[in-house]
Amino acid sequence: MTVGTMHSESARLRNAMVDLVAADHAAKGLTLRPEVEAALRTVPRELFTPGLSLEQAYANAAVLKKRRGEEAISSVSAPFLIAEMLGQAADALGDLAGCHVLEVGSGGYNASLVRELVGPSGSVTTVDIDSEITDRAIACLAAAGYDDVTVVCADAEHPIASDHRWDLIIVTVGAWDIPPAWRDQLTDGGVLVVPLRMFGITKSYALRRHGDRLVSESHRQCGFVSVQGDGAHEVRYVDIADGVHLRLDEGQQVDPAVLDGLLAQPREEAWVGVSLPPRTALIDLNLWLATHLTHEPGEFVVLTAQETAIEAGVVAPSWQFGTPATLHDGTLAYRSALRWTGRRFDLGAYAHGPEAAAAAGRMVEHMRAWVDAGSPPPVLHVLPARTPDGDLPDGAVLDKRHSRLVLTFTPHEKGTP
Numbered sequence: 001m002t003v004g005t006m007h008s009e010s011a012r013l014r015n016a017m018v019d020l021v022a023a024d025h026a027a028k029g030l031t032l033r034p035e036v037e038a039a040l041r042t043v044p045r046e047l048f049t050p051g052l053s054l055e056q057a058y059a060n061a062a063v064l065k066k067r068r069g070e071e072a073i074s075s076v077s078a079p080f081l082i083a084e085m086l087g088q089a090a091d092a093l094g095d096l097a098g099c100h101v102l103e104v105g106s107g108g109y110n111a112s113l114v115r116e117l118v119g120p121s122g123s124v125t126t127v128d129i130d131s132e133i134t135d136r137a138i139a140c141l142a143a144a145g146y147d148d149v150t151v152v153c154a155d156a157e158h159p160i161a162s163d164h165r166w167d168l169i170i171v172t173v174g175a176w177d178i179p180p181a182w183r184d185q186l187t188d189g190g191v192l193v194v195p196l197r198m199f200g201i202t203k204s205y206a207l208r209r210h211g212d213r214l215v216s217e218s219h220r221q222c223g224f225v226s227v228q229g230d231g232a233h234e235v236r237y238v239d240i241a242d243g244v245h246l247r248l249d250e251g252q253q254v255d256p257a258v259l260d261g262l263l264a265q266p267r268e269e270a271w272v273g274v275s276l277p278p279r280t281a282l283i284d285l286n287l288w289l290a291t292h293l294t295h296e297p298g299e300f301v302v303l304t305a306q307e308t309a310i311e312a313g314v315v316a317p318s319w320q321f322g323t324p325a326t327l328h329d330g331t332l333a334y335r336s337a338l339r340w341t342g343r344r345f346d347l348g349a350y351a352h353g354p355e356a357a358a359a360a361g362r363m364v365e366h367m368r369a370w371v372d373a374g375s376p377p378p379v380l381h382v383l384p385a386r387t388p389d390g391d392l393p394d395g396a397v398l399d400k401r402h403s404r405l406v407l408t409f410t411p412h413e414k415g416t417p
């Protein structure tokens with residue numbers, strides 16, 4: 001291939017990838033902002049995925065860069081996800097032109113997109129804990145002509161520069177908590193976009209700073225490699241059958257003896273009794289379930305399953321990569337796959353164990369309450385760990401190392417959209 005044909009092939013594949021990103025946004029009811037689309041059509045992604053073919057570089061998927069053992073620790077994020085997060089940032093800030101941006105987690109690709117978006121009067125700094133990644137990012141950015149991005153090697157849990165304030169901090173690694181440095185390095189009114197795991201469920205939140213607190217303005221479904229360094233958090237998987245696992249958060253304990261053979265016990269099921277149309281947004285149901293089920297006796301856990309276990313009929317979860325589940329007195333209940341009747345579906349729960357029927361029924365009650373409340377989305381408030389109970393907004397409280405996280409669901413008034 002000549003240099004000329006390589007360029008045109010790169011542009012063709014890049015445009016095809018962006019068309020997929022736009023279609024993916026539309027399918028989710030989102031709009032791909034024109035400036036984000038323009039940046040995606042400009043930055044040559046293949047220069048940040050050396051060693052891969054052009055087809056692989058433009059596959060609209062994450063590209064693995066580094067593993068430690070079984071675990072992925074660095075990747076070039078998937079274009080559709082980056083586009084959603086940049087869209088969250090631009091929706092919150094109005095226009096990114098002229099903004100000063102800190103990116104946590106380097107690679108170069110996202111930093112180049114941000115460089116396009118902020119224009120000549122803005123600035124981009126990117127920080128990564130791993131010098132192999134920052135070295136590679138510096139080389140890739142230079143090859144792509146983005147040599148005005150500042151690349152720093154440090155643990156972003158801590159402040160990068162004590163006196164600097166950014167308009168936007170965009171975190172491209174999965175966090176479990178919000179370290180004070182991320183809030184304190186923002187201008188007041190500035191925005192933090194961060195994939196944050198709560199109750200085992202990760203979402204990308206756009207949070208605006210209001211003094212010492214952050215309040216979310218949007219959230220999106222997402223998945224990321226986990227943060228390393230001082231903010232690292234433990235995730236453990238417990239096998240409950242071949243290809244079926246419970247994902248446990250830090251500090252959670254379950255008795256493996258209770259789980260042995262549990263899924264082989266007879267299955268009980270319960271259904272909400274609704275008939276919902278195909279594109280009904282269910283993205284907020286899992287967090288609603290998590291916040292409500294954690295108030296009940298037993299453990300709230302997340303069930304994951306491999307395709308083979310689903311095909312073999314061992315489990316039928318709502319989502320193989322993370323389904324809300326409860327474990328109480330030897331009974332496991334989880335949100336089931338949708339039950340379709342023609343072009344409409346119902347929501348349900350399956351359970352195994354001595355109290356299976358009651359546990360499935362309880363889970364379904366909470367789902368019915370969410371539907372009856374008008375399927376409200378959550379608003380996340382992030383407050384400093386020292387905040388007294390009396391100063392917290394109403395909602396479900398989750399205490400982390402540095403912050404008190406409060407999720408508020410406001411039911412829609414009857415008759416409002």
Ligand SMILES: C[S@@+](CC[C@H](N)C(=O)[O-])C[C@H]1O[C@@H](n2cnc3c(N)ncnc32)[C@H](O)[C@@H]1O
Nearest residue numbers: 074076077105106107110128129156172173228
């Ligand atoms: C998904 S990758 C970043 C992708 C990148 N933004 C891009 O444009 O392709 C996540 C990165 O976060 C980095 N990381 C993990 N923990 C970190 C920490 N505490 N501080 C800074 N970087 C961290 C990892 O080394 C990894 O390279």
